[in-house]
Amino acid sequence: MTATDDLFGAHAYAEALFDALPDVVFFIKDRTGRYVRVNQTLAARCAGGDKTKLIGKRPEEVFPAPLAASYARQDESVLRTGKPVEHQLELHIYPGGKAGWCLTTKHPLRDAQGRILGVTGISRDLNAPSGKDSGYAQLASALKLMRSRFTESLRIEDIATKAGLSVYQFEQRVQKLFQMSPLQLLHKLRLDEATRLLRETDLPLGEIALQTGWCDQSAFTRHFSRYAGMAPGKFRAMQKIAEK
DSSP states (O other): HHHHHHHTTTTTHHHHHHTTOOEEEEEEEEETSSSEEEOOOHHHHHHTTOOOGGTTTGGGTTTTTHHHHHHHHHHHHHHEEEEEEEEEEEEOGGGGGGOOOEEEEEEEOOOOTTEEEEEOOOOEEEEOOTTTTTTHHHHHHHHHHHHHTTTTTHHHHHHHHTOOOOOOOOHHHHHHHHOOHHHHHHHHHHHEEEEEEEHOOHHHHHHHHHHTTTHHHHHHOOOHHHHSSSOOHHHHHHHHHOOO
């Protein structure tokens, strides 16, 4: 058994812990981008619940091509630079072709000498909190403003004022409640509507851009591609294939 095998094997406890979290994907990949360890959530979503079907595979063997390319680029960057990915808002495709959003964190996996042997990470589903969640009541008016006027040029300062909070207090409470920054939340609201329009209508991309708060099609495409890992047109095409 090699030192690399020992290192990956030492993370068996983490896999067991993450098996208990149905809304969190956990994985470890080696330097070639192949899965070494996965939790039950990832196996359930991508391999019918059988972890062994994922071990040894790369993202392109598991996910739709546009998403796989985005995940692989992230992995390669972490492996090459050693810099982690922290709380990246990303699009995920769930069983049945349903699209949803998650926050992804990836870190390099190093041996005792500091050499990078792989990458480990989690992707946490973003579920909207209920009105009963602690801290929600005070943010309710600000969140209502964001949901009803996300197509406008809202300033975080103005939204914080609506909640009667400083920008710092607002950012801290949104982070605690949603596990993302206010700007990420605003982008998510726009992207949620954009994915719906791409999936349910044949509106031109320029019109969807305007209806979801982006200044033009170029800005919409740039932001959508950053978070979804693919251009809006590719997402629309992928959804149509999934529906057949």
